[in-house]
Amino acid sequence: MRVVLLGPPGAGKGTHASRLNVNLGVPHISTGDMVREEIKAQTELGEEIKKYSDRGVLVPDEIIIRLLAKRLRKPDCQKGFILDGFPRTMQQAEALDRISRIDLAINLNVPDEIIVQRLSNRLTCRKCGAIYNRLTMKPRRANICDKCDGELYQRVDDKPEVIQERLNVYRKNTEPLIEYYRRRSLLKDVHCDDLMTPPEVTFERIKAITDSVKKEKTRA
Numbered sequence: 001m002r003v004v005l006l007g008p009p010g011a012g013k014g015t016h017a018s019r020l021n022v023n024l025g026v027p028h029i030s031t032g033d034m035v036r037e038e039i040k041a042q043t044e045l046g047e048e049i050k051k052y053s054d055r056g057v058l059v060p061d062e063i064i065i066r067l068l069a070k071r072l073r074k075p076d077c078q079k080g081f082i083l084d085g086f087p088r089t090m091q092q093a094e095a096l097d098r099i100s101r102i103d104l105a106i107n108l109n110v111p112d113e114i115i116v117q118r119l120s121n122r123l124t125c126r127k128c129g130a131i132y133n134r135l136t137m138k139p140r141r142a143n144i145c146d147k148c149d150g151e152l153y154q155r156v157d158d159k160p161e162v163i164q165e166r167l168n169v170y171r172k173n174t175e176p177l178i179e180y181y182r183r184r185s186l187l188k189d190v191h192c193d194d195l196m197t198p199p200e201v202t203f204e205r206i207k208a209i210t211d212s213v214k215k216e217k218t219r220a
């Protein structure tokens with residue numbers, strides 16, 4: 001199955017995409033993780049990308065489309081993929097349509113005040129990228145990753161002054177994609193209006209949607 005996850009930064013795309021990855025058996029592809037890996041590797045491209053990412057603005061379409069197209073050509077994407085953080089602009093959505101068919105777009109609908117609360121409390125593992133939250137998804141040991149014992153840190157772009165900028169960028173560039181997928185009857189909405197709703201509850205709703213699309217696909 002080929003799934004796109006839409007939603008503002010901090011909506012839970014990464015958290016749910018990694019669960020879906022186990023559930024659907026297709027790779028979780030996060031362009032945000034790809035960007036951070038490129039920066040960590042200190043490649044020339046990484047240096048270029050860092051300028052945008054640290055400020056919370058989008059990396060130019062041409063760069064990110066090239067990175068994603070390369071990733072989707074790998075053999076593990078043959079049976080499908082879960083895209084987290086791509087597409088983020090109309091130009092990226094059109095490019096994706098040229099590369100692959102999409103079966104489903106899930107829109108994680110989360111109000112701004114919850115986003116700000118969540119992101120300012122988010123912790124990320126330096127080693128494996130796993131995501132935690134000081135309020136809602138605490139690690140078992142303070143600042144240590146449950147999965148790989150890596151160190152947990154606060155991302156540069158999870159600082160309050162950058163969060164608002166990322167939300168502005170989302171509203172302006174990415175939100176229009178909701179209608180783009182809705183018009184083609186590919187969109188399903190999932191609402192999360194409460195900060196303390198455990199991620200398991202939201203994931204059950206997502207899973208119900210992917211199960212029904214899977215069923216339709218086998219019938220077709």
Ligand code: ADP
Pocket residue numbers: 008009010031032033035052053054056057058059060061064084085086087088092157166
């Ligand atoms: P968020 O938590 O804001 O969704 P991500 O981890 O997905 O953050 O992305 C971090 C940064 O990487 C973004 O602020 C942006 O600079 C860059 N980035 C990731 N995906 C894209 C994309 N599809 N297009 C442009 N820039 C991107």
